[in-house]
Amino acid sequence: MKLHLIVVALVMAAEFIGNISINLGIGKIVLLPMMYALIMGTLTCPRFLKITGEKEIMGASSLLGVILMLLMARYGTLVGPTLPKILASSPALILQEFGNLGTILIGIPLAVFLGLKREAIGAAHSVAREPNVALIGERYGLDGAEGRGVMGVYIAGTVIGTIFFGIMASIFAASGLFHPIALAMAAGVGSASMMTAAVGSLAAMYPDMAKDLAAYGAASNMLSGLDGLYMSVCLALPMSEWLYKKVYRLKYGVEAPPSEAAQAKENN
Amino acid sequence: MNMKMQDIIQVLIITGLISLCANFVPQIAKTGSLMEAFNKGTVEAIPGMLILIALAAVSMWLARVLPGGLPGAAYVVTLGCILTYPGMPGSAYISAATAKVGFLQLCTPLLAYAGIAIAKDLDVFAQSSWRILLVSAVVFVGTYLGSAIIAQVILKSIGII
Structure with a gap:
């Protein structure tokens, strides 16, 4: 109470x-x-x-899932009326998942350059929302280096990600380089609250398009939840592994040691 | 996540009420009078809010009884979508009623709860190295920018924007 x-x-x-x-x-x-x-x-x-x-604190965190449902219901009723238009945009909705791959190209070298080892793979392979954390946990274990990496970005996302996304969307919109709909759609890459903050900022800047913006953001967010994980498994993770090995050899001049999980398997 | 349906409905009603309170605040500036703001923001939004609560409750129930292990969020968005799809019987009413519930005002309570829950992660966050924070920032900006560029190019090429 x-x-x-x-x-x-x-x-x-x-x-x-x-x-x-x-x-x-x-x-x-x-x-x-x-x-x-x-x-x-x-x-x-x-x-x-x-x-x-x-x-x-425990009460709030256990209720979050239920409270989110109310917002999701509202998103559903926002998407419904615009569905014909959103379906027409489905190529963009699906292909924008590839946007994540550019991050790997910058993120992995940066992380290795900063001195992170296999943490880099966990940290830079995705925006580290719940499905990605689960994936890394299953593949490498959350107590290993990759797990520490993904958990680090996950925690950062939980604590500052929402505000970060809201302000970032606002700044990109102010730059005038992008159409608001493209920015709303891109907002779907993160968690529901990141998307909401980004779409909310855009809606406040373009009140006439508020409904469309929220509908596109919500649709993209739902779709990312479905295809984002496949992207991680099939492309992002293998690409991160490959790039990590290249960059590691470049920086340290020796082959990158295998993951703790793989080593443990060999020792058995 | 094994709350009783009864508790779930109670939480939904409480959050709905909080959101209805939030809903009338922006109307004060718009309408200029407290009574009118209360009417427009809160009273008129009640049917829409009841629909949203019903949708959320039914979806959480469906997630429990239907096989497949899909989360309630998947059902609720799908249901909301179907019920407001142009041409569905009653879609115009549901769409108009729920439109009275501002989605930004629905987010404010959610993020207030989320803010309180963040305290759980605060200690771990305080210990994270600046390296991870820098990588996080680059990952967020990079992913967002990458997706925005692709969305912009494709939406433009198929003539949506």
């Missing part, structure tokens, strides 16, 4: 602050009530303001 009352207070405070536009020169970015609600919610924890305790 205390949990829900705290949430009511947070939500009302956040909504009363309202949208805040910041002019960046190239264009404006928009901060949304949902972002303040997230930050204020985090601030209530025992580490900062000590308003919430273990009980509320």
Whole structure:
């Protein structure tokens, strides 16, 4: 009960602050009530303001799945009316999963250059949402180096990813290089809350297109949930492994040692 | 995740109520009067919210009783989609009613709960190295940018945008 009352207070405070536009020169970015609600919610924890305790934290985290359903229901009713248009865009929806591969080309060399070893593979093969964590866990074990990598990005995504995606979408939109629909569709690559923050920022900037933007974001998010994992298994992970070995030899001058999981198998 | 259906419905109703409260705040600036904002933002959104709660509850129930192990989220988006697909009987009503529930106002409570739940991961986050944080940032920007470029090129080439 205390949990829900705290949430009511947070939500009302956040909504009363309202949208805040910041002019960046190239264009404006928009901060949304949902972002303040997230930050204020985090601030209530025992580490900062000590308003919430273990009980509320565990309660909130166990309720999240149910609460998300309400938003998903709303997304369903947003996608339905625009479905004919979205189906016409399905080539873009499917092919944009390949956008992830560009990340590997930059992410793996960067991670190895920074001194990460096989953590790099876990960290840079995807945006590290739940299905990717499960995949790495199954393939290498979550207590190994690859597991540490994927968990590191997963935690970063949970704590700052939502705000990060919201502001990033806003900045790309302000740059004027992309059509808002393309940016909304790209927002689907992350978790549901990352997508929501990105689409929300875009909707606040282009209120006339708000419905279409949310529908495209939600459709892309659903599809990523389905085909994103296949992408990881078939392309992203093998490509990360291959690139890791190349970059490792380049940096250290010797062959990359195999993963702990593979070594353990050999020793048996 | 073995909550009783009864508890699930209770949580959905509580969140629905919070979201309805949030729903009237942006209307204050739009309509200029508290009563009118309450009418437009909250009272008029009640039928839509009830539909959303029903959709969510039915989907979670379907996820439990149907074989295949699909998550409730998959059912709820599909159901919502079918019920509002142009031409379905009642689709115009459902679409209009749920449109009164602002999706941004639905996100605010969700992220408030998420913010509270983040505390669980905060200690681990505080210990993560700057290297992982830098790689995370590059991964997020790279994936988003990559997808946006592909979406932009293909949507343009098939004439959607």
